[in-house]
Amino acid sequence: MSYRGRVGLLTYSTKPRGGVVHTLALAEALVAAGVDVHIFALGGEDGAFFRDTQVPFTLFPAPSGIDSLEEKVFASVDSIATGLAGVVDEFDLFHSQDCISARAATRIRDEKAGPPVLRTVHHVDDFTTPALIDCQRKAIIEPDHLLVVSEQWRGILREEYGVTADVVRNGVDPSRFPPVTAQRRAELRASVGAEDRFLFISVGGIEPRKGSKTLFEALGLLRDRGLRPVLVVLGGHSFQDYEAYRREALAMLPDLGLELGTDVIGVGTVSEDVLGAWYRSADALAFPSVKEGFGLVALEGLAAGLPVVASDLPVFREFLTDGRDALLPAVGEPTALADALERVMTDERLRSTLVAGGHTVLPSFTWSASAARHAEIYQAVRPI
Incomplete structure (x- = not known):
């Protein structure tokens, strides 16, 4: 079904964080299904998203020059609220x-008699100050309807916040990862010294949630075993400041026998x-997260035809099966992760099995199906 009302996606x-990737893909699928959608976001001076989109959008000024996370969060809320008040x-x-x-x-809904508010909870941030913890709690209990992208998070919201939510799965678009020429592949691999070395990529930057320290420790164990893969870390833009964690993680490398710029390369x-x-140029995806709302990157790896090494998170087990379409070593265990990485590096048959298994997962995760379910929920919340 389609939805005949006008939807503001916020x-x-x-930047290419999971929730933003989700927003653009969902908006495009909704528009393709005939829904009138407009995207609102906080933006910078470039005035654009990380990729092109044909969906109309408006960017509100992102706060700048603010060091305190608490002040940044509330200034961001104010900026979006001010913008929404006019529309x-x-x-x-x-x-x-x-x-x-x-x-x-929800502020605009309450102060300006605005429309109902739906909220997709991708995950709950690890805020520490009372004001931010309260802000996050209100952002979960105040919307008119909640969505989540996994059964695990539906359970968490029910148990910890006493609220109900509908599960609407993510999608993935394989056309985002077209094959590259042999020359392009060779150029990228040569740029990181991986002409004749196994190349892992990790997407999402160096962050606590991504299990970066565990991954570095696992690479150190591989080096002790005589294996020297290259790890390229992509992404890393985050609302929260993880610079201290990043410095700590990179400071571990020398003691692990690893060299920044040779064994671990941040792009x-x-x-x-x-x-x-x-x-398309890597040999495998390393994504050993310790916390995820869904883990869209793992789906992207499958869509790109990569063997995926993730972790044994409940949310991953909702759509991945260890040994069939991914390897899921114990969460936060460097030795278990090193064992999984070694298996992928040294067993060509296993790599082929995981890639083939990944292809069977993809049909269950399309943005068109996600958009159709969203439209049904929109109609239930605000009948038109």
Whole structure:
């Protein structure tokens, strides 16, 4: 079904974080299904998202020059709320993808008689100050309807916040990862010294949630076993400041027998086409997260035809099966992760099995199916 109302999709950033990737893909699928969608986000001076989109969007000023996370969060809420106040009468519902835009949308709903607010909870941030913890709690309990992308998070919200949510799965678009030429593949691999070395990529930057320290420790164990893969770390833009963790993680490398720039190479945030080329040029994806709302990167790895080494998180087990379409070593265990990475490096038959298994997972995760389910929920929340 389609939805005849006008939907404002809200996100906190224009950078390629999971929730923003989700927002753009969902918006495009909704538009393809005939839904009138407009995206609102906090943006920078470039005035654009990390990739092109034909869906109309408006960017509100992102706060700058603020060091305190608490002040940054509340300034961001204020910026989105101020922007939405001017368009509140033009929409039938607002659908938020994060804590910040949810607080802004519910404020406008309450102060300006705005439309109902839906919120997709991708995960719950590890805030530490009382004000931010309260802000996050209100961003979960105040919206009119909640969505999650996994059964695990539906259970967490029920048990920890006493709220109910509908599960609407993510999707993945394999066309984002087209094959690259042999020359392009060779150029990328040569740029990181991986001409004749096994190349792992990790997407999401160096962060606690991504299990980066565990991954580095596992690489050190592989070196002790005589194996020397290259790890390229892509991405890393985050609303929260993980610089201290990043410094600590990189400081571990010398003691692990690893060299920054030779064994571990940070590429940072790249354009959509370059990201796709890295996926297509690597030998495997290393994604040993310790916490995820879903783990869209794992699906992207499958879509790009890569063997995936993730972790034994309950959320991963909802769509991955160890040994069939991914390897899922114990969470936060360097030795178990090293064993899994070694298996992928040394067993060509296993790599082929995982890639083939990954192809069987993909049909269950399409953005068109996700959009159709969203449209049904929109109609239930705000009948048009």
